[in-house]
Amino acid sequence: MVRADASVCIKVLLNATVAHFGFRLTYRRVWLAKQKAVAHIYGDWNESYNELPRWVLGVQLTMPGTVAVLRTSPVRVGGQVDELQAYFHRLFWMFPPCIEAFHHCKLLVNIDGTHLYGKYGGTLLVAIAQDGNSNILPVAFALVEGENAESWSFFLSHLRQHVTPQPGLLVILDRHNSIKAALEAPDGGWLPPTAYCAFCIRHVAANFSLTYKGKDARRLLVNAAYAKTEVEFHYWFDILRSEDPAMCEWANRIEYSLWTQHRNEGQRFGHMTTNISECVNSILKGVRNLPVCSLVRTTYSRLVELFVCKGREAEAQLGTGQQFSQHLVKCIETNLKTARCFTVTLYDRDNSEFTIAETTPTGAFSLGSYRVLLSNQTCDCGHFLALHFPCPHALACCAYSRLTWQPYVHQVYCLSFVFSVYRMGFTPLIPEGFGHHTMGQ
Incomplete structure (x- = not known):
C-alpha cells in the first residue's frame, strides 16, 4: 500500500491490518511500520x-x-x-x-x-x-x-x-x-x-x-x-x-x-x-x-x-491555429453570451470611451450602466482590470465599434506565452553509480 501511495494515512493502514490479519495494532506501531516500509522502498x-x-x-x-x-x-x-x-x-x-x-x-x-x-x-x-x-x-x-x-x-x-x-x-x-x-x-x-x-x-x-x-x-x-x-x-x-x-x-x-x-x-x-x-x-x-x-x-x-x-497540450493547441489559452477562450465565450442586452453609447472619435446600459432580455428593466475605457482597459464592473481580459461590457463596445477584442487581452493568456512556459525541457540525469563504475574501469 505504501509503494502505491506514500501518502496513505495511518488510519487506512490500521484498518487494512485489522481486515487482513484480524487484530488491531496501536497507532504508533503502524506509524513505525510505515516508516520502515518507506525506508525499504525509498532508502534509509x-x-x-x-x-x-x-x-x-x-x-x-x-x-x-x-x-x-x-x-x-x-x-x-x-x-x-x-x-x-x-x-x-x-x-x-x-x-x-x-x-x-x-x-x-x-x-x-x-x-x-x-x-x-x-x-x-x-x-x-x-x-x-x-x-x-x-x-x-x-x-x-x-x-x-x-x-x-x-x-x-x-x-x-x-x-x-x-x-x-x-x-x-x-x-x-x-x-x-x-x-x-x-x-x-x-x-x-x-x-x-x-x-x-x-x-x-x-x-x-x-x-x-x-x-x-x-x-x-x-x-x-x-x-x-x-x-x-x-x-x-x-x-x-x-x-x-x-x-x-x-x-x-x-x-x-x-x-x-x-x-x-x-x-x-x-x-x-x-x-x-x-x-x-x-x-x-x-x-x-x-x-x-x-x-x-x-x-x-x-x-x-x-x-x-x-x-x-503541459508542453504537449499547448503545442497541440497551437497546431490548431488557436491564439489564446483554453481558460481564456471559455471565459470570453461566457462573456459573449452575456453581452447581448446592452445599449452602447460612444463618447469619442478614437473608439475608446463608452457607456453601457444593461437591461433584461426583454428590455423592460434596467440593470445599471457602466463606463468602459478601452484605452485604459477598465470598466466600472471591475472585471476588466481585475482579470486582464475584456468583460461583457468591453466586448459589447468592441462589437459596436467593429473592433477586435484580442488586443485588450494580457499577453500571459496567449498560447505562445503558455507554450513558452514549458519550452525549456529537463535533461535525463546520469544514472546513479554510472560515474563510479566508469572510474573503476
Missing part, C-alpha cells in the same frame, strides 16, 4: 541525508544553472566541533526550466509551507506560479526545520535572487508572522515598489472564524474580499456590519490592499488564495512522506512529467 532515512549532496551535485553537473543552497550545522562532541561531520539544516533548490518558465507566467507567486510527515519531520516551503491557462507550477523549494523568520528569510532571499527578480512582483501569502518579518526586511528586496504583498483570503477567513463563529459571517467577509468594485465591497461589508459592527472593526485592522480584490489594481489576476494544497495534491502528492533525498529527487521527476504533459 539516515543515509538519505548523506546521499542528498551527491545527488544535488549530479543534477548540477547534468543541468547547469540548477541552484542548490545547502546549509549544515556543526556536530559537537564533548564541547568540541567534529570537523568530519555535520547535521543537515536547510536546503533551497530550483531547476533552470522553472526559472525560464516564470518569465512567461503571471507576475505573481504564491508562497506557503507544508509539514513533512516522515521520520524526522521538518517543513517544505514552496513557491508556486501560474500560467495563462490556469496551470499551477512549483518554481522553487526549500527544506527547513520549521516556519520561523530565519527559515523564511533563507527561502525568500534565494527565491528573489535566483527565480523572481522581476520588479513589481506580487507575492500572495498567509498571515504568518515569520513570513511578514522576512518580507519586511529592508534588504530583502520584497518591499514596494520592487514587490508587493497580498494575503490569502482563505487564511484571513480562518483567522476571522477563530473570533467570530458561524459560516454566514465568514461567507460575507469572503464575498467582500472577492468584490471587484468598491460599491460591491461595501454592499457585503454593510451586511457584515449589520450582523455585528465588531466584525468590520476586526477586518478594518488589515489594510484593504492586502485582502480585498478591488483595492489590488489587478495585480492578483483574480487569485485570492495560495495554491499550496492544490499543488501538493496534484503535483507533489506523497513527497511529504519520503526521506529527504527521495523527496528532492521526486520534485525533479514530477516536474519532468508536468513540463512534458
Whole structure:
C-alpha cells in the first residue's frame, strides 16, 4: 500500500491490518511500520541525508544553472566541533526550466509551507506560479526545520535572487508572522515598489472564524474580499456590519490592499488564495512522506512529467491555429453570451470611451450602466482590470465599434506565452553509480 501511495494515512493502514490479519495494532506501531516500509522502498532515512549532496551535485553537473543552497550545522562532541561531520539544516533548490518558465507566467507567486510527515519531520516551503491557462507550477523549494523568520528569510532571499527578480512582483501569502518579518526586511528586496504583498483570503477567513463563529459571517467577509468594485465591497461589508459592527472593526485592522480584490489594481489576476494544497495534491502528492533525498529527487521527476504533459497540450493547441489559452477562450465565450442586452453609447472619435446600459432580455428593466475605457482597459464592473481580459461590457463596445477584442487581452493568456512556459525541457540525469563504475574501469 505504501509503494502505491506514500501518502496513505495511518488510519487506512490500521484498518487494512485489522481486515487482513484480524487484530488491531496501536497507532504508533503502524506509524513505525510505515516508516520502515518507506525506508525499504525509498532508502534509509539516515543515509538519505548523506546521499542528498551527491545527488544535488549530479543534477548540477547534468543541468547547469540548477541552484542548490545547502546549509549544515556543526556536530559537537564533548564541547568540541567534529570537523568530519555535520547535521543537515536547510536546503533551497530550483531547476533552470522553472526559472525560464516564470518569465512567461503571471507576475505573481504564491508562497506557503507544508509539514513533512516522515521520520524526522521538518517543513517544505514552496513557491508556486501560474500560467495563462490556469496551470499551477512549483518554481522553487526549500527544506527547513520549521516556519520561523530565519527559515523564511533563507527561502525568500534565494527565491528573489535566483527565480523572481522581476520588479513589481506580487507575492500572495498567509498571515504568518515569520513570513511578514522576512518580507519586511529592508534588504530583502520584497518591499514596494520592487514587490508587493497580498494575503490569502482563505487564511484571513480562518483567522476571522477563530473570533467570530458561524459560516454566514465568514461567507460575507469572503464575498467582500472577492468584490471587484468598491460599491460591491461595501454592499457585503454593510451586511457584515449589520450582523455585528465588531466584525468590520476586526477586518478594518488589515489594510484593504492586502485582502480585498478591488483595492489590488489587478495585480492578483483574480487569485485570492495560495495554491499550496492544490499543488501538493496534484503535483507533489506523497513527497511529504519520503526521506529527504527521495523527496528532492521526486520534485525533479514530477516536474519532468508536468513540463512534458503541459508542453504537449499547448503545442497541440497551437497546431490548431488557436491564439489564446483554453481558460481564456471559455471565459470570453461566457462573456459573449452575456453581452447581448446592452445599449452602447460612444463618447469619442478614437473608439475608446463608452457607456453601457444593461437591461433584461426583454428590455423592460434596467440593470445599471457602466463606463468602459478601452484605452485604459477598465470598466466600472471591475472585471476588466481585475482579470486582464475584456468583460461583457468591453466586448459589447468592441462589437459596436467593429473592433477586435484580442488586443485588450494580457499577453500571459496567449498560447505562445503558455507554450513558452514549458519550452525549456529537463535533461535525463546520469544514472546513479554510472560515474563510479566508469572510474573503476
